[in-house]
Amino acid sequence: MLIVHKLDRFSRDKYDSAKYKRKLKLNGVTENLDSSPESVILESLLKGMAEYYSKNLAREIMKGMKETAYQCKHTGGLPPIGYAVDPVTRKYIINEEERGIVETVFSMFLAGHGYNQIIRELTEQGYTSRYGKPISKTLGTILRNEKYTGTYIFNLTDSKDAAGKRNGNRHKNSEDVIRVEGGMPQLVTKADFQKAQEKMHQNKRQPGAYKAKEMYLLSGLIVCGECLKNVGIQYAMMGNTKYSGRSKLKYVTYRCGNRDRTKACKNPELRREYIEAYVLAQLQEKIFNDEAIPLLAKQLNEYQKSKETHVKADQQRLNKSLEGVERQIDNIVNAVAGGLNNPTILGKLSSLEQQKIELETKLLEAQQVKEKAAITEDALRQAFWLSGPHHQPQSS
Known part of the structure; x- marks a missing residue:
């Protein structure tokens, strides 16, 4: 038996209430209300009032939080890594013990280092999360956090969906988001932040670079000349490994990314050692020379x-x-x-x-x-x- 002293203690959502009441009935749990038509109306009215109270309370709380946000004050929860909250003004201040984490993450990422290299560097410098654990999963959160550019942001992520699940990657409409330029201390320049966003977007489009078992020096740097000439589209030459012959000799090549998709490209594959040696020779002759x-x-x-x-x-x-x-x-x-x-x-x-x-x-x-x-x-x-x-x- 399940006992509650008021119906709003059972649920403040009519859909949840109906779902759980059905589960209880299937398990033999009885209701205290009688089966008269008046009881049905009374129960519906009580549930509606409870749901109204819950949603109205949430709306009033949001009003107060928005007023706090317009003043660029902390609205609750843990501040982002690199920031602390002034106990008097309730505004964000730089956490000197953590600012090095943010600066290291952005500088190394923009310099071309991968997540694992950044994590190792942070560990060697003695940095940990606020729970004493190595900094790992938070790297993406740090790189995407616009607050480090000095912009105060509130009400960015969407609320729970109809199933009651929250998704931090789902953002609200721009008119619902509060943004105050200069509302926070700046840790990263806007130019560096924008470069990081572009680099992360580019990495999403080229995920194979982090999974390849072979090193391709020219990956993403050379394009297929045949497709460029015939269809006017720059298809990247992608790394490819194959084994042929009875002895299963390994051949590592660059091939047009359009070959597997449309079978229209007739450009032959290029042996990796030939094309890379040629490019290195040209670099040494024309760029790494005595004048340069x-x-x-x-x-x-x-x-x-x-x-x-x-x-x-x-x-x-x-x-x-x-x-x-x-x-x-x-x-x-x-x-x-x-x-x-x-x-x-x-x-x-x-x-x-x-x-x-x-x-x-x-x-x-x-x-x-x-x-x-x-x-x-x-x-x-x-x-x-x-x-x-x-x-x-x-x-x-």
Whole structure:
């Protein structure tokens, strides 16, 4: 038997109520109301009032939350990684201990690193989620979060559907979304955020690059000339592996992506070692030559200086964290010297000492990055020589 003191405790949705009442009846659970026509009306009226109360309450709560949102204040829940909430103003502020996560994710992703490489780098830097776990599934959420550009956003995702399920990827109409430019501290430039969105969209269109068992240097970079000439469409040349002959020799080639779809393309497949060696030779002859080396060295050194600026920001963040840890250690030491001897406090002191060692190690590593030697023209020439086609492995 199921006992509720009011009908609205059973359900505030008439569809749910009908569904669960039928389940109860099938299992022999009886109703307290009699079977008269008046009881049917009374029950329907009570359920309707309960549902009205629930939906009206939700509407009033949303009114208050929208007023809070127009003031760019926190409306509840956990703030995004990289942000904290000011306890006085209830507005978002930068979390200095986490801002490095956001900056590392965006800078590495835009530099061409994959998710696994970014996760390893974050782990090596000692970053974890707020629950102490490695940062992994949240990378996509970070890269898609427009709030990092300084735009306050509220009421973006859609509410539950008719089945009661919520989908965070389903967005509301733009007129229902509250956006306030400059309503949050900026962690990522709008240009970098837009580049990240374009790169993620491009990666969706080329998922095979992350699953291929062979490395194709020219994947997505060369197109089929036959299709371009005949039908005016640029079909990409895709990597392909096949085995032929009795000995099952492996042939790795590039082939037109239109061949399998329409069977109309007659362009023959290109052996990978031939086309890649040709392109590398052309690059070395026309780009990595004596005239271009000084310019490349200059650009690489400028890029290294920009990385040093990023490292400088990390150093400032680490120094602030170190100062905070040292201040806590001093407070505990003074308390112990004053006669306070608590096992919990002593355990906290041990944890803080470990944090201090880790922060000092990271500061030392950052200093080593800043002191990295400049890239010379001779070093570039040697690198291009070793990676040139005359050093590529010969095909069997």
